[in-house]
Amino acid sequence: MPTRRLLLLILIAAPLLGLAELAPVFGVVALLYAAIVCAAALLDLRLMDRHGAFDLQRRHDQRLSLGADNPITIVVTHRGQHDTLIELRDEPPDAWLTKPDGSATPPVFTFPLAVRATRELNYTVRPLRRGDYRFERITLRWTGPLALMRRQHTYDMAQPVQVYPNVLEVRKYDLLLRRNRLQDIGLRIQRRYGEGREFERLREYQPDDDFRHISWKATARRHKPITMEFESERSQTIFVAFDVGRMMNAPVGEMTRLDYVINSVLLFSYVVLGKGDKVGMMTFADTVTHYIEPKPGRAQFYRMLDLLYRVETQPIEPDFRQALNYLKLKQRRRALVVVFTDLAGGMSMQQLASGVIGLRPPHLPLIVTISDPVLKDLATTAPVSEASVYERSVAQRVLDNRRAVLHRMEMQGAMTLDVPASQLSASVINKYLDIKEKGIL
Numbered sequence: 001m002p003t004r005r006l007l008l009l010i011l012i013a014a015p016l017l018g019l020a021e022l023a024p025v026f027g028v029v030a031l032l033y034a035a036i037v038c039a040a041a042l043l044d045l046r047l048m049d050r051h052g053a054f055d056l057q058r059r060h061d062q063r064l065s066l067g068a069d070n071p072i073t074i075v076v077t078h079r080g081q082h083d084t085l086i087e088l089r090d091e092p093p094d095a096w097l098t099k100p101d102g103s104a105t106p107p108v109f110t111f112p113l114a115v116r117a118t119r120e121l122n123y124t125v126r127p128l129r130r131g132d133y134r135f136e137r138i139t140l141r142w143t144g145p146l147a148l149m150r151r152q153h154t155y156d157m158a159q160p161v162q163v164y165p166n167v168l169e170v171r172k173y174d175l176l177l178r179r180n181r182l183q184d185i186g187l188r189i190q191r192r193y194g195e196g197r198e199f200e201r202l203r204e205y206q207p208d209d210d211f212r213h214i215s216w217k218a219t220a221r222r223h224k225p226i227t228m229e230f231e232s233e234r235s236q237t238i239f240v241a242f243d244v245g246r247m248m249n250a251p252v253g254e255m256t257r258l259d260y261v262i263n264s265v266l267l268f269s270y271v272v273l274g275k276g277d278k279v280g281m282m283t284f285a286d287t288v289t290h291y292i293e294p295k296p297g298r299a300q301f302y303r304m305l306d307l308l309y310r311v312e313t314q315p316i317e318p319d320f321r322q323a324l325n326y327l328k329l330k331q332r333r334r335a336l337v338v339v340f341t342d343l344a345g346g347m348s349m350q351q352l353a354s355g356v357i358g359l360r361p362p363h364l365p366l367i368v369t370i371s372d373p374v375l376k377d378l379a380t381t382a383p384v385s386e387a388s389v390y391e392r393s394v395a396q397r398v399l400d401n402r403r404a405v406l407h408r409m410e411m412q413g414a415m416t417l418d419v420p421a422s423q424l425s426a427s428v429i430n431k432y433l434d435i436k437e438k439g440i441l
Contacts, residue, residue: 002041006148009037044144049080051153056138058090058157065168067255067263069124074109074138077118082145086113088121091136096125113142127163128255130262130309135159165259165266165308169425173267186426187433201229236441237294237333238272238432239363240265241282242340244289244311245318250342252421257370261340262308264425268338269304271429273297275436280331281307284323285314291330324355334362336441338428343369349405357412364441365414367406368428370421375399 002010013034019026055077064070074090089108097106107123127133138157143150169185176182202218205225218226242248242265248258265281272279273296280294281304290307292300318341327337337359343349352367359365378395381388406416415435419427435441 001150001152003143003147003150006041040146041148044146044148047082048144048149048151049082049084049142053080054078054140056155056157058135058138058159060161063162063164063167064127065166066127066130066163066259068166068168069126070168072123072125074121075118076113076121078113078115080115083112083114084142085147086111087141089139091138092125093133095129096127130163130165130259133161133163135161162309164305166263169263169267170270173270186423187429202226203229236277237335238277239280239294239327239331239335239337240269241284241323241327241337243318243342244283244313245285246313246315247342249313252370257342258313260370260421260424262311264428265340266305266308267425268428268432270301272432273301282327283311284318286316286319288323288326294335320351320355324359328359336366336432336435337363338366338368340368343402343405349401353405353408356409356414360413366417366431367409367414368417370424371418373420
């Protein structure tokens with residue numbers, strides 16, 4: 001196909017043909033000029049590299065992360081004979097490209113590429129649903145050495161890919177933990193020092209550390225002060241239960257409530273296992289749909305990850321009483337039971353309250369709900385019409401009912417968290433660390 005340069009050169013012949021009406025010699029010049037341009041275009045086409053002169057690779061994690069910016073890298077290597085100008089278009093799944101206005105624009109790159117050179121192209125995708133997806137083809141256009149003609153070829157680069165809960169957040173946690181910067185994601189590190197301490201790890205000495213905790217052997221090896229960190233009360237049992245009823249499919253921002261909960265459960269479980277505790281998991285709607293016995297170790301994390309990948313909401317109301325009674329029968333040993341749910345109102349809220357109260361004793365229940373920003377806005381916005389007065393009244397009533405149920409559970413010995421979706425993971429982890437620090441469990 002012709003380039004813009006070739007089209008401009010062809011247009012130059014038009015004035016010459018116009019002048020041929022005045023002087024025939026201009027017609028001869030125009031024909032000669034056109035012949036030269038056509039010969040140059042054919043030469044450019046002949047010298048142009050074939051599609052086999054380009055090697056393409058698409059690199060990404062096999063498991064992409066839900067609700068996160070996942071890096072995608074395309075590597076282009078030129079093994080042809082001439083420098084060229086490249087235009088490349090990738091085809092990730094359409095669902096990842098759709099914007100709020102309904103449009104979908106695939107990533108396109110334009111760049112020069114020298115002979116025997118390699119170029120890395122980077123972009124990100126943000127999947128908002130878990131499941132199996134597929135990258136499709138990569139289309140490449142390149143110019144000849146004279147930049148008069150372009151050639152296009154579509155490379156079969158189909159690749160299956162899976163969208164899992166947010167494993168990138170787990171990697172980020174590990175990185176910040178090594179750098180002692182967990183506060184960057186809103187986490188507080190609280191440890192209790194005293195009798196019954198158990199060694200956790202070595203790290204660089206900080207000015208407020210107790211000098212008695214310095215590891216002199218590690219200090220001698222590394223030629224800088226190294227202190228030992230300790231943590232008490234390991235091998236406790238943490239159990240996560242979450243509702244997969246119909247209200248958990250309601251959107252909060254760009255994802256559903258369930259997907260926010262799943263991302264939070266994954267990171268929370270990783271932190272719990274890293275602290276040496278056992279963690280188990282249960283999902284339920286009108287019946288218990290999945291159950292994993294509490295266990296420690298990395299294998300338990302991957303067991304939970306595979307289950308979280310498959311969990312879907314059910315178009316029915318949850319039966320909290322049945323689910324929590326089942327949990328109490330299965331889990332005899334005292335545990336911190338973290339229940340993620342949505343307070344939709346009506347009988348389900350009363351069932352939840354009675355079911356949670358039934359966990360005590362022996363368990364310590366923690367109820368976690370995602371606050372609804374729309375309800376809060378409606379309840380606090382000044383009314384401007386009769387309809388808005390009614391909306392504000394209803395929103396306020398719903399919020400009052402939520403607070404009443406949460407207060408009732410707190411009065412019966414349960415703990416509660418009602419936080420925005422963006423603060424869900426950090427709030428639950430901080431609450432867990434606070435419980436361990438105070439020795440409540």
